[in-house]
Amino acid sequence: MPAILFDAWRRLRRNSRLALLIALCIAFAVAAVGATLSLVYAVTIKPLPFPDSHRLMRVWVANDRDQRVNLSIPELRDLQSIEAFDAFAGVARSRLVAWFDDGAMRLRGEAVSARYLELIGIVPRLGRGFSSTDFAADAPAVAIVSDKLWRTRLGADPAVLGRTLRSENLNFQVIGVMPPGFIGTVESDEVEIWMPMPKYQPATLIDDRGARQSYALARLAPNVSPAVAEAEVVALGRALTEAYPHEYERFRWWIEPVGENWRRGLRANAWLLFAAAGALLLVALINVIGLALVRAVDRRREFAVRSALGASVRQIAVLLFAENALIAGVGAVAGAFAVPLLLHLFVASAPVALPGYFDLRADPVTVAALALVCGCAALFAGLVPAWLTHRSEIRPALNDGGRGHSGNSATRRATRVLVVAQISSAVLLLVVSGLLLRSYNAMAQTELGFRTDVVRLALSVSELDHGGAPAAFRERIARGLRSEPGVQAVGLVWPTLPPWDARKPMFHHASQGEQPVEGGPRMGGHAVDPGFFEMLGLNLLAGRNIGSEDQADTAPVVVISASLAQQLGGAERVIGTELINLLPNGEMPERARIIGVVSDVAWDGYGEQDTGRAIRWDDPADPAAHRRDAYYALAQVPSTTISIGLRMHGDQAQALNTLKRRLGELAPRSAIQWDSLMTDELAVENKAPLFAAILTTAFSLSALSLAALGLFALVANSVANRSAEFGLRLALGSTQARLLRTVIDEGLVLAVVGILVGTIAALAASRMLSTLLHGISPLDPLAYVTVATVMLIVAGLASWWPARRAAATEPSAAFRNN
Structure with missing residues (x-):
């Protein structure tokens, strides 16, 4: 066998043109399709890296507005009675400000119950896990830190165990360090510290059923199905509704596998990726089969000579098998090496961040299966001529095998059909990618109503815990940042700047009737300082803005958006009337006098924060496409965090570190919760449509390249085999220009047929794309015309290129060679 492979390698080196093209097609298919299918498999099917991960469940309650509502501590206690679960843990997202030698830092954490680590099978790399005694009311506060925090802020000190971690409310003793790579089970967070839940949750929440701040993590008992467990959970929900009707009448209890919440966000585009990968694989296979068939048919005369000299069909088949196996092997290996790189690029541009506990790698079974499929296609197409040689007469093959022969008509028809199929598949993919790109462009041009050249900072205010005056502190912050070089405007707001979700309480106004409507409309609730409107670029339409005179000891006031004013009767009529906040929760005033109207803002940006769904701001039927906002005076809101927006000249990214240092000087005991550029946050919101557009564009360009490669190979091979015909035409008076047009027209005819077939297929599939498009029709003529062009x-x-070779044919040389 080694001798056969070596002999095949020598023959391939002597005639490598078509062999290299076949190997390149196989590499294309294995790399692109292998990376895509690995990603689709990982995010939709692959088990999570926890023991018995298929048994891990999350328990939720749902209401009219949210399918995934967190649970309260009493509800966590109730769920421990569910017999379908053999282990149960509660997890609460936690935030605390800790002090290190180099300053304060806001830590993201998980406050967990006793069986948390046991449930997910995690053992600290240093120290110990939590014991039952750590959860006693009189037990000292202990914590486990992440490997990253241990390395970056604790100096990777092996003697860290027993060290005290100082925070704003409590000091924790470090008892362990988590293994590298583990960053918790709250999918949207990178957790840095874990602590017992009783040490983080205030005592007032222990028996408060309305304080839903925890996630439930449960493991099904052996041989118990999710349906059985959900039935028990639903029964518990009914019992709680009977016991507490006012609190639970609108809630529905349900369970889902761990990871389903983020997997659902990625599954939205999985079918598109799968279809695009399938189309690209089809184009690659067609190309491989076509090129292998052309290569083998060109050697019919060689096979006839071998048969005449006594070679059997088996010997010819072994020869072809060895050559095609080498071609397929080289292409498959090259493609397999490229899969991890492509997978990394896919994940970097994915619309949903994969949780830190998830390990994404190329799936070897998928890559091997693709290599096998492509290799079999090449082997099958290459072995057909050996069978044909056995079935045909030797003399006609010897006579027809000259360079002037272009192969039998059946072979020519087959290769042309394959090229048309390639072109039509490429057209289908190009139309899809064109529509998605135009959709993304339409979304990116949505008028949001606010300035986007803003630096965003959020501060967890600890100075106020030590007797500081809120108004004076905020003014010091704003004045200090405003004095920095390049800063044009500074605005403070609570809770967040766009495009993050704001509080959305229900409201009532006299124009809606005497009594509030249950489950009525909602508005975005914000508390802002006087500089906010200038910073964000909002225009005053009526009345006045929030001013320095609006303080904690004055009557509550509010400025509303134009859309909200229009709903309440018009800008001029609402000035001076009272707006009632139906869900104040001690955060915003229950009643406030309307003093002004400002321009509308698309506060949520391009998409919903919780679902990632694109908001259609131009569609009144979209429930999220409202611009009803209320801006209360920040001085009249008891907030312990503030968000800071700054507009400035120059490079914002470069100035960000300078601003953070200055903020540290102005508030040394407070930690910066997050910092970002608004343009970056908006880009993240556009990531889902951009990801789909980029990926399908990459596939379509690959398919276009493969189709062009197939057409080039077909025309070039036809030109090489028709040299005598072209020589004769030139000898009989045909011009080179005419011959050039003839060859090009043959390729364009195939292209036109492929374009027509591909366009029909794209029109048939257009309805499936309607949910993914924003601002354009799936029948957008510009996309179709551009693709055809x-x-x-x-x-x-x-x-x-091959037509030039045909036009340059020397008649005398063509006759001599044939």
């Missing part, structure tokens, strides 16, 4: 240009170029 691009394909004709590419087909013309692919045919032009």
Whole structure:
């Protein structure tokens, strides 16, 4: 066998043109399709890296507004009675400000119950896990830190165990360090510290059923199905509704596998990726089969000679098998090496961040299966001529095998059909990618109503815990940042700046009737300082803005958006009337006098924060596409965090570190919760449509390249085999220009047929794309015309190069060679 492979390698080196093209097609298919299928498998099917991960469940309650509502501590206690679960743990997202030698830092954490680590099978790399005694009311506060925090802020000190970690409310003793890579089970967080839940949750929440701040993590008992467990959970929900009707009448209890919440966000585009990968694989396989068939048919005369000299069909088949196996092997290996790189690029541009506990790698079974499929296609197409040689007469094959022969008509028809199929598949993918790109462009041009050249900072205010005056502190912050070089405007707001979700309480106004409507409309609730409107670029339309005179000891006031004013009767009529906040929760005033109206803002940006769904701001039927906002005076709101927006000249990214240092000087005991550029946050919101557009564009360009490659190979091979015909035409008076047009026209005819077939397929599939498009129709004529034009240009170029060779044929040389 080694001798056969070595002999095959020597023959391939002597005639490598088509062999290299086949190997390149196989590498394309294995790399692109392998990376895509690995990603789809990982985010939709692959088990999570926890023991018995298929048994891990989350328990939720749902209401009219949210399908995933967290649970309260009493509810966590109730769930421990569910017999379908053999282990149960509660997890609460926690935030605390800790002090290190180099300053304060806001830590993201998980406050957990006693069986948390046992449930997910995690053992600290240093120290110990939590014991039952750590959860006693009189037990000292202990914590486990992440490997990253241990390395970056604790100096990777092996003697860290027993060290005290100082925070704003409590000091924790470090008892362990988590293994590298583990960053918790709250999917949207990178957790840095874990602590017993009783040490973080205030005592007032222990028996408060309305304080839903915890996640439930449960493991099904052996041989118990999720349906059985959910039935028990639903029964518990009914019992709680009977016991507490006012609190639970609108709630529904349900369970889902751990990871389903983020997997659902990625599954939205999985079918599109799968379909695009399938189309690209089809194009690659067609190319491989076509090129392998052309290569083998060109050697019919060689096979006939071998048969005449006594070679059996088996010997010819072994020869072809060895050559095609080498070609497939080289292509498959090259593609397999490229899969991890492509997978990394896919994940970097994915619309949903994969949780830190998830390990994404290329799936070897998928890559091997793709290599096998492509290799079998090449082997099958290459072995057909050996069978044909056995079935045919030797003399006609010897006579027809000259360079002037272009192969039998059946072979020519087959290769042309394959090229048309390639072009039509490429057209289908190009239309899809064109529509998605135009959709993304339409979304990116949505008028949001606010300035986007803003630096965003959020501060967890600890100075106020030590007797500081809130108004004076905020003014010091704003004045200090405003004095920095390049800063044009500074605005303070609670809770967040756009495009993050704001509080959305229900409201009532006299124009809606005497009594509030249950489950009525909602508005975005914000508390702002006087500089906010200038910083964000909002225009005053009526009345006045929040001013320095609006303080904690004055009557509550509010400025509303134009859309809210229009709903309440018009800007001029609402000035001076009272707006009632139906869900104050001690955060915002229950009643406030309307003093002004400002321009509308698309506060949520391009998409919903919780679902990632694109908001259609131009569609009144979209429930999220409202611009009802109320701006209360920040001085009249008891907030312990503030968000800071700054507009400035120059490079914002470069100035960010300077601003953070200055903020540290102005508030040394407070920690910066987060910092970002608003343009970056908006780019994240656009990531889902951009990801789909980029990926399908990459696939479509790959398919276009493969189709052009197939057309080029077909035309080039036809030109090489028809040299005698072209020589004769030139000898009989045909011009080179005419011969050039003839060859190019042959390629363009195939392209036109492929474009028509691909366009029909794209029109048939257009309805499936309607939910993914924003601001354009799935029948957008510009996308179809552009794709047809691009394909004709590419087909013309692919045919032009071999056509030049045909036009340059020397008649005398052509006759001698044939």
